[in-house]
Amino acid sequence: MTFGVDAKGVYPIAATPFNADLSVDYDSVDRLTEFYQDAGATGMTILGILGEAQKLEPEESLTIARRVIARSRVPVVVGVSNPSFAVMRRLAREATDAGAAGVMLAPASHLRSDEQIAAYFHHCVEAIGPDVPWALQDYPLTLSVVLSVPMISRIMKEHPSCVMLKAEDWPGLEKISAIRKLQATGDLRKFSILTANGGLFLDFEPERGSDGAMTGYAFPDMLVELDRLHREGERDAAHDLFDAHLPLIRFEQQQGIGLAVRKYVLMRRGAITSDVQRSPRSSLTPTGRSEVDYLLERLARKDPRARL
Structure with missing residues (x-):
């Protein structure tokens, strides 16, 4: 299974479940894989920031990747960002050999100048191989690296193997519009744009030209329905659905405890054990x-998926 410049839909960012003793909960990895697919996901993205990839041993990352890929009926994108290009190379090559559709790369947090950024991604592509499709993660709020529209354009021009932009700058609506304008005039080649930020701006991002979502909100089934409504031109229905979920989306976006909220809701939904x-x-x-429980109770009045 592959993904490319025409990729659309919802690629949930998967959490990594752990047992009480902090070992990887592989049974929950299996259950979570089915949970995302049963939700109607177009694809899955694993071992990202949400997936606590930086806390995993290299062998754990490889085992998780192989396990998810083996169970998945949809394309799997594997986050391979790592300070070591050798570790990055091994995970990227072994994941794609196992059947991953592609990988995701983020800029290292120490990068500042455009020349440093350009050189870094040159080394990344050299490490993973120019034949491996990859998504560029633009997340300055956490990574502290600013990718301007000209810088993104340069990366896309220099690396044809980059097929997707994971757009999670904030604010990012005008950035999406600027990129799509360059593509419309023929000044920039085609590539997919999937958006993140916990889904916080999914009410307007499709109208600006995004192709879908690549985020970790604990209701991927809602993201799938929201994407469908946008694609079918049901603007008011899409905004009504988004507005119903917005209090929980906002609660998930709190700095410091956002992952705790997301994992708690996934546990409440039965997707993971702990x-x-x-x-x-x-x-x-x-x-x-108790506040999350209250938000779920209120949401259930408008969306029965929250009735847990």
Whole structure:
């Protein structure tokens, strides 16, 4: 299975489940894989920031990748960003050999100048191989690296193997429009744009030209329905659905505890057994959990998927 410049739809960013003893919960990895597919996901993205990839041993990452790919009926994109190009190379090559559709690369946080950024992605593509399709992650809020529209254009021109932009700058609506304008005039080649930021701006991103979502909101089935409504031109229905979920989406976006909220909801939905994280980690207080429960109860009045 492959993905490319025409990729559309919803590629949920998968969490990585852990047992109470902090070992990888492979049974929950299997269940979560089915959960995303049953939700109607177009593809899956694993071992990203949400997936706590930086807390995994290289062998754990490889085992998770092989396990998800083996169970998946949809394209799987594997996050391979790593300070070591050797580790990046091994994960990228072994994941694609196992059947991954492609990989995702993010800029290293120490990069500042455009020349440093350009050189870094040259070395990344050299490491993974020019035959491996990849998605460029643009996430300055967490990675502290600013990818301007001209810089993104340069990366896309220099690396035909980059088939997708994971757009999660904030604000990012005008950035999407600027990229699509360059493509419309023939000044920039075609590539897919999937958006993230927890889905916080999915009410307007499709109208600006995004092709779908690549984010980790704990209701991927809602993301699939929202994407369908946008594609069918049901603008008011799409905004109504988004507005119903917005309080929970906003709660998930809190700095520091966002992953704790997301894992807690996934646990409540039966997708994973435990919401435990590896260190450095955050956790919900009993009050925080009760607030999430309250938001789920209110959401269930408008969307029965939240009736847990």
